[in-house]
Amino acid sequence: MGSFKIAVLDGDGIGPEVIKQGIKVLDRVGVRFGHTFHYHFAPVGAVAIDQTGDPLPPETLALCKESDAIFFGAIGHPRFDNDPTLKVRPEQGLLRLRKELGLYANLRPVAGYAQLTHLSPLRPERMVGVDMLIVRELTGGTYFGEKGRRDGGNTAYDTCIYSRAEVERIVQVGFEAARNRRGKLTLVDKANVMESSRLWREVTQEMAANNPDVALNYMFVDNAAMQLILNPAQFDVIVTDNLFGDILSDASSVLAGSLGLLPSSSVGAAVGMFEPIHGSWPEGAGQDRANPVATILSAAMLLDHLGLVAEGDAVRHAVNTTLESGVGTEDLHPQHKVGTNAMGDLIADALGA
Ligand code: IPM
Numbered sequence: 001m002g003s004f005k006i007a008v009l010d011g012d013g014i015g016p017e018v019i020k021q022g023i024k025v026l027d028r029v030g031v032r033f034g035h036t037f038h039y040h041f042a043p044v045g046a047v048a049i050d051q052t053g054d055p056l057p058p059e060t061l062a063l064c065k066e067s068d069a070i071f072f073g074a075i076g077h078p079r080f081d082n083d084p085t086l087k088v089r090p091e092q093g094l095l096r097l098r099k100e101l102g103l104y105a106n107l108r109p110v111a112g113y114a115q116l117t118h119l120s121p122l123r124p125e126r127m128v129g130v131d132m133l134i135v136r137e138l139t140g141g142t143y144f145g146e147k148g149r150r151d152g153g154n155t156a157y158d159t160c161i162y163s164r165a166e167v168e169r170i171v172q173v174g175f176e177a178a179r180n181r182r183g184k185l186t187l188v189d190k191a192n193v194m195e196s197s198r199l200w201r202e203v204t205q206e207m208a209a210n211n212p213d214v215a216l217n218y219m220f221v222d223n224a225a226m227q228l229i230l231n232p233a234q235f236d237v238i239v240t241d242n243l244f245g246d247i248l249s250d251a252s253s254v255l256a257g258s259l260g261l262l263p264s265s266s267v268g269a270a271v272g273m274f275e276p277i278h279g280s281w282p283e284g285a286g287q288d289r290a291n292p293v294a295t296i297l298s299a300a301m302l303l304d305h306l307g308l309v310a311e312g313d314a315v316r317h318a319v320n321t322t323l324e325s326g327v328g329t330e331d332l333h334p335q336h337k338v339g340t341n342a343m344g345d346l347i348a349d350a351l352g353a
């Protein structure tokens with residue numbers, strides 16, 4: 001019987017409406033298993049810029065630090081996207097949150113649903129057995145290395161920089177995840193070109209000696225991009241840097257048939273953050289059209305992280321039975337669709353509390 005303080009950063013676009021479904025499901029878990037979740041809402045992203053001028057107001061950061069978990073919706077708005085001169089952007093809120101909280105490990109599971117293989121851009125037979133976890137380093141590399149302009153602004157640079165300690169801790173997450181899954185770890189890098197990648201390889205090779213039960217292999221990122229399309233079932237756990245992980249996890253996320261299915265967690269510090277991997281879809285906001293499954297599965301990861309693994313499993317089971325019954329939002333069932341809110345109700349009801 002636990003009592004938990006959850007920081008809810010629902011953000012922009014469809015963020016608030018999918019988070020509402022996640023909360024609906026968490027509340028039902030509370031009833032069934034006897035827990036209480038206390039939700040504390042705070043602004044982040046474009047909404048926060050509108051309200052305070054800051055995409056991550058100090059009050060929001062303070063709330064996150066004193067909570068048991070952060071439940072995050074989505075951020076971003078097109079009015080910020082095409083003006084390179086803007087100094088303040090919604091995305092800065094997310095990046096600062098990751099850095100300030102020390103959330104260095106981003107876990108993105110990608111699995112196919114048997115009843116949805118017709119939605120995959122790949123032929124159904126290529127989706128058989130697809131079940132992988134992308135472990136993306138989240139607080140280093142090109143995202144946070146020195147960047148700037150020279151020559152009166154005509155030359156621009158971003159630095160990809162990693163320390164041994166940063167590599168070790170994320171690769172360790174990869175080894176542990178592989179040990180709890182099918183025992184296979186793939187390090188994805190560009191060690192034929194980049195010095196930072198050569199450090200990743202060196203450190204990972206050294207760590208392999210202490211992890212003899214995990215089968216380790218190495219793959220260059222360009223080949224990995226190709227292999228994710230040609231034969232995604234070959235992967236169990238992929239560990240990679242911040243930028244490669246961003247690109248590969250977005251590419252992999254469409255394999256299951258809809259971006260609206262995939263959850264993520266960002267962990268490494270006392271408090272973890274849980275969010276759907278999709279963006280804010282501003283055109284769909286407020287229309288009861290968004291798929292809440294990614295957010296609800298993120299709530300399941302949140303439960304796991306709080307040590308409530310049976311509760312997380314119950315949520316995943318409720319999602320599976322709901323999808324198996326053939327209902328879904330318009331991304332899954334254009335002919336027989338249900339809205340965001342109704343989909344949330346169905347999954348909550350499948351929890352049977
Ligand atoms: C993600 C997003 C972010 C990233 C953006 C919004 C800064 O694409 O979480 O993958 O690049 O990390």
Ligand code: MN
Nearest residue numbers: 246247249250
């Ligand atoms: Mn991304």
